[in-house]
Amino acid sequence: MEIRLHHVDESRSVRVLWLLEELEVDFELVSYDFFDKSLRTAEYLMLNPAGRVPALEIDGAVMCESGAMIEYLCELFPEAGLGRPPGDPERMEWLDWLHYAETIGQHCANLTQAHVVLYEPWMRSSTQMSLEARRLSKVLERIELLLVDGREYLMETGFSGVDCAVGYGVDLARRFVRLDELPGVAEYLERLCARPAFQAAQPEADARRIYAQDFYEVPDA
Amino acid sequence: MIRLHHVAFSRSFRILWLLEEMGLEAEIRHYGLTDGSLRAEEYRSISPAGRVPALEIDGITIHESGAIVEYLCETRPEHGLGRLPGDPERVPFLEWLGFAETQASILASLNMQHLFMGDPSPASPAVLRLEAARLASTLKPMEAVMKKRDWLLPSGFSAADTMMGFNLFSAPYFVDFARFGALRAHIARIEARPAYVRAREKDGVQQFYSKPFYPVPEEA
Incomplete structure (x- = not known):
């Protein structure tokens, strides 16, 4: 099974990257920068017309919703026990x-x-x-x-x-x-x-981060 | 016994409509947005966050509309409105459920900033402009799909369509639908469904919008 995840550090795609790591399955990771135009290339927009991450290529299908990916990946790899399939008490x-x-x-x-x-x-x-x-x-x-x-x-x-x-x-x-x-x-x-x-699933030490601060105070009106 | 906790014209309409499509009898409890009924002690035991929907069913309570839709489809498969694990449309079914909430989050943000922050709203015109543009960009792929077929999935009507029962009726307050002809035809198809008509009869009077359209305010 071919799995390719399109990813931006600290974005919603972390959910899926983390899950793939938990599942211990083989996948290819393609990383993008949140601040440059790499999500706006024609090639990427073919995958996800909204120019957002994540995008998950899986056996020829393309998925764009992280919640759907989590549910589907847990169904595809039931032996990992990370889903609770229909009929499960939970x-x-x-x-x-x-x-x-x-x-x-x-x-x-x-x-x-x-x-x-x-x-x-x-x-x-x-x-x-x-x-x-x-x-x-x-x-x-x-x-x-x-x-x-x-x-x-x-x-x-x-x-x-x-x-x-x-x-x-x-x-x-x-x-x-x-x-x-x-x-x-x-x-x-x-x-x-x-x-x-x-x-x-976390950024490399020298990566450019979306969140430069540990905490963001609400500014005064 | 099935009991739906409901606010007219909100996300809980997705469930109200789906229950009608399945022909399931349910007691509807109505709440108001501004009368404090969602914050009442009695409701807090059902929904600690004071939000709708909440569905009491099979001895449990479910809060998230997407989860309710999945649960109803899985436990009542005889209606054929879900696409269960193993179904060839499983991926697009899950994608549309997720997409519905992605789009609804933009609507919720527009609702909050236009309607619930005071009049005049202290919301940022820059943010409102951004959100309206973002909403329009999520309507484009739906328009493209509706040019090709009647319902979101190629095999026909499904619970993915009922998930849009909040979105497609709120979006026209913020985005001009003149350029979305296929979506307007789609809304007319929805409005012709007997189950939808029955659901609207039970829905109650919407309390969100006091005018037909909310344009982006002029930047200061």
């Missing part, structure tokens, strides 16, 4: 968290746009930025509530593909929301960061 929770990852991701994306992409202060709205940060904090509370029963990962039976989807969002969220009041989430993130596959 199936419904697994699906809910897979889609919830995008709820988290949307607030992160809005904050990234405001703090990182829009470099001119007049283009931003601090009202919107503080609203988004509060909503992000609110959606993280659901993870905190889940983890009070002492489980290590989102599924009670252990690590799964939805930890890649949600965990990427948590790793971004810590740049916009202080995790002091969410100790369970902070510990969960530490556990994820300790996984070799997570580390393999």
Whole structure:
């Protein structure tokens, strides 16, 4: 099976790169720079007309949605046990968290746009930025509530593909929301960061990063 | 017993419509965006984040509309509205579900900045312009598909189409659909479905939009 992932460091494609590392399958990685025009070439736009990552080429098909990729890859490699297939007692929770990852991701994306992409202060709205940060904090509370029963990962039976989807969002969220009041989430993130596959999906030490700062404060209005 | 917690014209309409397509009886609980009902203690036990949809079904509660759609299709396969693992359309089915939420996130951002930040909105015109352009760019591939066929998947109507039951009805408030003829024809096809008509009858009055179109404000 030929698998090729088109990737930008620190972007949503990290979810899929991390999962592929967890699955321990062979794949080819094609990396792009977030800040240059490499996602706007005619060749790349053939793959993903929106000029976004990830794009996943898999046995002749092209996928563009990271959540769909995670679900499909877990189905393709059931022996890795990272999915919870139809009929599994955790199936419904697994699906809910897979889609919830995008709820988290949307607030992160809005904050990234405001703090990182829009470099001119007049283009931003601090009202919107503080609203988004509060909503992000609110959606993280659901993870905190889940983890009070002492489980290590989102599924009670252990690590799964939805930890890649949600965990990427948590790793971004810590740049916009202080995790002091969410100790369970902070510990969960530490556990994820300790996984070799997570580390393999992180940028090289000298790479140009989307997120230059560890934390982004909402500017004064 | 199936119970759907619902706000008119929101993402939960995706589920309301799908339930009708499947002919499943459900109790609909209506909530308002501004009356505090989503923040009430009683609802917090159902949805800690105070969001819709929430679907109580088979003794469980599911919150994410995409997850609900997948769950309903997998547990009620006799309706043929999903494309389950092993189906040749499994990849495009999952892709459309993901795409629906990618597009909905832009709509949610536009809704928030145009409607819920005060009047006049302190939102940045630069951001609103960017989001509207982004929304239009997600409508282009849908327009291309609808020039070729009636529904998102080649094999015909599916739950992927019901996922657009929020998107296609909110997008015209922010993007002029004059140039999306195939999408307008597609919306007319949707509106001709008896299950859609029944779902709209149960939907309630939309509280989001007080005018037919929200243009990008002039830059300061």
